Amino acid sequence: MYTIDHLSHTADIRLLLRADSREELFRAGFEAMNEIIKPGACRMPCPCIVTQTIEIASVDDTTLLIDFLSDVLTLAHEHKAVFCELNFLEMNANKLKASIGGRPANGFEEDIKAVTYHEANVRQNTDGKWETFLIFDI
Amino acid sequence: MSVNKDQLTKLQEYLWELPKETRPGMRVPARVYALEELLDAILNDRSLEQLANVATLPGIVKASMVMPDVHEGYGFPIGGVAATRYPDGVISPGGIGYDINCGVRLLVSSLTYGQVKKRMEELSKEMYRQVPSGMGKGGFVKLSARNMDKVLSDGAAWAVEEGYGTPRDLEYTESHGCLPGADPNKVSDQAKKRGRDQLGTIGSGNHFVEVGRVGKIFDEEAADAYGLRPDQITILIHTGSRGLGHQVATDYLRIMMGAMPKYGIELPDRELACVPLSSPEGQDYFKAMCAAANFAWCNRQVITWECRKAWENVFGKSGGELGLLYDVAHNIAKIEEHLVDGEKMKVIVHRKGATRAFGPHYGELPEAYRPIGQPVLIPGSMGTASYVLAGTDESMASSFGSTCHGAGRRLSRRGAKKQVDAPKLLRELKDQGIYVQAGSHRGVAEEAPVAYKDVDLVVETVHQAGIAKRVAKLRPLGVVKG
Numbered sequence: 001m002y003t004i005d006h007l008s009h010t011a012d013i014r015l016l017l018r019a020d021s022r023e024e025l026f027r028a029g030f031e032a033m034n035e036i037i038k039p040g041a042c043r044m045p046c047p048c049i050v051t052q053t054i055e056i057a058s059v060d061d062t063t064l065l066i067d068f069l070s071d072v073l074t075l076a077h078e079h080k081a082v083f084c085e086l087n088f089l090e091m092n093a094n095k096l097k098a099s100i101g102g103r104p105a106n107g108f109e110e111d112i113k114a115v116t117y118h119e120a121n122v123r124q125n126t127d128g129k130w131e132t133f134l135i136f137d138i
Numbered sequence: 139m140s141v142n143k144d145q146l147t148k149l150q151e152y153l154w155e156l157p158k159e160t161r162p163g164m165r166v167p168a169r170v171y172a173l174e175e176l177l178d179a180i181l182n183d184r185s186l187e188q189l190a191n192v193a194t195l196p197g198i199v200k201a202s203m204v205m206p207d208v209h210e211g212y213g214f215p216i217g218g219v220a221a222t223r224y225p226d227g228v229i230s231p232g233g234i235g236y237d238i239n240c241g242v243r244l245l246v247s248s249l250t251y252g253q254v255k256k257r258m259e260e261l262s263k264e265m266y267r268q269v270p271s272g273m274g275k276g277g278f279v280k281l282s283a284r285n286m287d288k289v290l291s292d293g294a295a296w297a298v299e300e301g302y303g304t305p306r307d308l309e310y311t312e313s314h315g316c317l318p319g320a321d322p323n324k325v326s327d328q329a330k331k332r333g334r335d336q337l338g339t340i341g342s343g344n345h346f347v348e349v350g351r352v353g354k355i356f357d358e359e360a361a362d363a364y365g366l367r368p369d370q371i372t373i374l375i376h377t378g379s380r381g382l383g384h385q386v387a388t389d390y391l392r393i394m395m396g397a398m399p400k401y402g403i404e405l406p407d408r409e410l411a412c413v414p415l416s417s418p419e420g421q422d423y424f425k426a427m428c429a430a431a432n433f434a435w436c437n438r439q440v441i442t443w444e445c446r447k448a449w450e451n452v453f454g455k456s457g458g459e460l461g462l463l464y465d466v467a468h469n470i471a472k473i474e475e476h477l478v479d480g481e482k483m484k485v486i487v488h489r490k491g492a493t494r495a496f497g498p499h500y501g502e503l504p505e506a507y508r509p510i511g512q513p514v515l516i517p518g519s520m521g522t523a524s525y526v527l528a529g530t531d532e533s534m535a536s537s538f539g540s541t542c543h544g545a546g547r548r549l550s551r552r553g554a555k556k557q558v559d560a561p562k563l564l565r566e567l568k569d570q571g572i573y574v575q576a577g578s579h580r581g582v583a584e585e586a587p588v589a590y591k592d593v594d595l596v597v598e599t600v601h602q603a604g605i606a607k608r609v610a611k612l613r614p615l616g617v618v619k620g
Contacts (some may be wrong), residue, residue, distance in 0.1 A: 007262050011551070013551075049269075059395070070388050074388070077332050078331050107273055114384055116213070117213075117395070117409045
């Protein structure tokens with residue numbers, strides 16, 4: 001389970017992600033990004049003809065999340081595809097391996113220039129929920 | 139930490155200071171150029187908190203500064219200027235932004251509004267056909283690996299050699315359209331792949347091509363030197379290094395994040411990630427940033443060729459030439475000499491949403507411009523106005539030769555979409571004689587004039603503060619955007 005809330009930002013897109021687990025939090029970021037670059041595309045069945053594997057090591061959860069989403073964004077631009085499927089093959093606080101699957105996008109609706117580290121802080125709150133802010137530069 | 143008005147000291151009518159004692163870690167004060175009524179709006183978002191964070195950068199000198207078009211960004215505020223000591227002060231990709239060398243170029247025609255008025259709609263449509271805009275729209279140039287490296291090394295000169303411009307165009311471009319420090323080997327394959335088909339494209343967001351007319355002239359001598367006259371038709375191009383630049387910034391932020399502990403750097407915001415310029419990581423980033431800047435200048439040169447083609451398709455040979463008035467970056471870092479505490483010092487000037495505004499007698503400028511100062515191009519928003527300003531001695535003395543870069547956002551994109559009925563706005567603009575060719579209604583709503591500050595007030599501030607002087611005001615007639 002996860003939630004994605006849109007918050008105010010003068011120029012860019014600022015979100016608050018909340019989830020039951022680290023993995024779900026990453027999934028929330030993945031879904032939120034897809035919904036920005038190609039709204040609705042991942043609500044349709046995905047004949048995933050483009051598949052990629054992402055492997056990252058980072059210093060902590062926060063950096064791992066931003067680096068993961070940045071890699072997905074780079075691959076989306078490189079393959080001109082939207083990646084809707086996500087399977088985590090390995091994950092801990094500073095390392096992940098995931099496979100993603102997608103299809104050609106025929107153009108994006110929004111140009112996300114980057115997934116920023118600004119305000120990002122992956123943490124477990126007092127209720128045990130995982131949360132972070134996430135700001136996309138558009 | 140939030141900043142309120144009581145914490146600011148009024149240094150001059152248009153200049154405010156947040157003392158360095160305001161928060162722990164600030165190494166220099168933070169300065170804000172703003173009329174009081176603009177300052178009230180600036181205090182509504184987190185711009186000044188971000189500016190205070192910038193003041194903590196290792197090696198920063200004099201002050202972190204923001205221009206009156208400032209708004210909150212991520213890490214650095216948009217509209218920010220920071221200079222660090224060369225060579226051991228830091229370089230921060232966040233102080234340049236993801237769109238490396240986003241900038242503006244102004245073309246001038248020999249035709250007047252009266253001569254083109256009846257064909258404005260046709261011209262706007264032809265511009266839209268010739269200049270690819272919007273997300274995922276590739277251009278007609280598909281760069282081989284060899285040519286990509288040449289673009290990254292040579293910048294706009296590559297386009298001129300390929301027939302997409304003239305040597306005169308290079309003379310009238312900041313740094314002649316090429317930073318010599320570029321090294322294509324420091325740009326990742328992924329960045330190169332993203333840029334392969336993006337030359338000659340404007341992209342989306344706030345990027346555009348705008349046909350305008352010269353409205354009011356404020357300074358006859360400067361306007362004359364720049365070749366501007368009343369009612370003249372102009373074309374303004376606003377874009378940058380596209381996906382290639384975004385990827386360079388992303389790649390090096392990650393590298394710097396890992397390297398910072400090695401240099402003992404701790405910052406209040408990860409997005410300010412930085413390393414000493416003299417470090418291997420700093421040198422690599424600087425070389426890659428220069429390469430991306432060169433890509434951006436080449437991009438605006440190819441777009442110039444597309445605009446000239448559209449112009450000729452509509453007006454034929456009788457339309458005359460579209461000459462380049464100037465091209466200037468507003469997201470870049472450069473090594474320059476400035477006065478700091480009365481002493482000449484070599485510094486790394488970061489301009490993120492701030493325009494270089496060098497004063498008179500700067501040797502790089504075309505001869506005709508040297509007595510006046512460097513042209514500064516300030517795009518407004520659809521339906522308002524853009525400005526041509528000139529750099530001044532005061533900007534050299536006070537703001538590291540920098541000034542504002544636009545109107546500055548006031549409303550969030552979501553806020554603008556809630557307020558603006560795009561089809562209605564398009565009709566209203568058309569009634570005013572402004573033809574907008576856009577890829578989507580959403581893009582029109584997000585970039586509506588109501589989303590921006592009053593560009594007249596922004597320009598009034600920098601003019602009164604002396605960090606640029608007004609030369610001419612341009613009125614929009616046709617806008618092409620993604």
